[in-house]
Amino acid sequence: MNEKHSGGCRCGAIRFVADDEPEHVSYCHCADCRKASGAPVSAFVGFATQSVTFSGEKPATFVNFTVTRSFCPVCGSPISYFDRRIPARVYFVLGAMDSPENYRPTLHAYVAEKLPYVHMPDGLPTCEASSVPRPVADKV
Ligand SMILES: [Zn+2]
Ligand SMILES: [Zn+2]
16 A cells, blocks of 8 residues: 555644654454543554644643653544654554555454453454553653
8 A cells, every 4th residue: 555544633723744654453342442532442543653744723732651642633534653762653543544445454462451342253362451561661
């Protein structure tokens, strides 16, 4: 694929594009993502930070420990997840992508925190906690 990977918030105030192919696509079942999204399970598309360009409104951010989550200050849509311990990558919420059908998750992270009634029999690998190595264990 040579097409650019674009996305944005619900109202269109924030737009972004990634020039490189995604490096990581996964579901996250952690409680922190659940609070941040309001949804029982989240999904993320990770790109090399250097390949991503934002345009439009400056995203609002919420910082928790090493993690910065961004969202649109106009419509409130979640946009991205960034952990400064893994600065080479930025993770967009899958639903922010313009063509979310193009990003098929490859694994389930934080299944230890998965809600008991969430069943996704897709045969994908599971991780009890984070699927991405970090200097200190913490949540995606
Ligand atoms: Zn917006
Ligand atoms: Zn999570």
